[in-house]
Amino acid sequence: MTSRRVPGVTTPKGSLRPKEVAEKMVFQATPWDCERTQVFNVLAELLRRSPGENPASPRDLVFSCFNGAVPTPVGGKAGWFAKLAQRVGPRFEAVVSKPEGTARWANVTDALSEEAASFPVIAVSSGYWAEVDTRPKELGDQEHCLALLSADKVSAVVFDCYLNRICSMGHCELPLGRSIAPGDAAVEVPLQRLFKYWEGTSPPRFYFYVRRLGYRLKSLAEFEEAKVAR
């Protein structure tokens, strides 16, 4: 994937600080909602970053989902992510899947550096809960989804949409019951450990992101309006 400069992009993704990005993201409402929440978060961020005057075409977004196309208990050949795409917004052109063995970390970092793409969302295994000092009983050994906000060769910053609940259970430094702001949920994780959690999912190395095809997008307000209408 090569980085393409798209007209209408006012804020290059590279200049955003992870905490600033996380401040505008939302936490998940229920324990089983990480995938949908993260799709919303990265899509909303992409739309916020490129408020355009031109009306958006129905074919202006690609929902790229890697290693998620293997039939899952949720959805057979359509897969869970197609249903997810329907729920989040009306304009998804395609679902791209990539053979398991060829999804590499470089693909994720490419999506991270490409201006026309959203921040990538990666799935992590249950080992990740050790990073936030807890394993929520309500989730057991379940996997989780994180939005990757920045990464270098040894560390990465992720947005954990479940962290407010973890903190409200008294597992972080805040007083019990006090919630945290989304900006505080940008967690720095050593890359080698994040990499292990990413590999430990089933199917391994799952990630997705949304990419624009070169058209300007509608504003976030219009996007949300369309979502409500749907």
Added chain:
Amino acid sequence: MTRYVVPPALSSMPNGTQAYVRWAVAPNIRLRESAASSWECTVLSRDEIWDRKQDTLVIRPIEVPLGLFVTEIRRGRSRVLEGPNVSEVRRATRLKFRDIGARSQKALLPDIFVKLSHVAQVRQVMGPLHTALSTIRMRGELDPEALANRRREREKWKVYLKFLKNEAYVREGGVGFVAGSAFESILRTEGGPQAIPLALGQLLYDNYAYMTEVFGWRMMVPYLRWTSAYYWRALEAESLPSLDWDAWSSTYGLLYGKQTHGSPISQAQSLLEVGILHEDGRRFVGTRDVFKPYQERATKDPVLTRVLSPGAGPSLGRG
């Protein structure tokens, strides 16, 4: 002599629907009820391992889990609502073998790294970690400023030292860095020079994919794959078969696709030189020192166990 490893009997969906699924998707598909109206779909294949020396053919069934078929029963007849199609089954099978290959490699790593580190290319690629850990072992501390003069090299060392710090192999102290808790415990077990290959083996075992992809250390990949290709067959046969070159390279193809890095023959030769495999005429045989711990570790891996012994374990969702 032919030895069959017999799989346990499987329950199946109603005959008519099963016949349809086999006709529409693949004849060797197996379906097991996982919940009401949903059927776990697996492909049952068989591998043949011909031990040329003993003249024994082991026929091993392997089961590759693919996903779910959802059916409904209407007016007494069941029909399929959702399920993988032919191309998805093919693709999922291919992906599953890649996954098997990766897991098999991981199970092999701790036992072969010390030998693998004697391969010139592998030793060269892990040089920076070798230098850092050796300095700490011999001098008790490491001065990062003394490692590199140029700015670009200093940046590179910063990355490696942060990596070692994250893994608790070094910690800040002395003139820069001293041994971290993980390295200290290795030094307590093995105080001599052998502590370094042991530490590097453990690091490689824990971070193999990370090192090959993020650090770009792909030189070591083919050696591990060739080793894994032989020992996977040994795991299936539950013994150390004497394989010829064709059988060995076809297993490599099955697990990893076409070999693209370097010359296969010279890589195989390197494995013989360092004693990971032995030559027997024009055939190749593994060693018991590698095979036994590998077998033990592989049987603890849920995916490998599932493939080799049909019938276990649901897949997990996400929170």
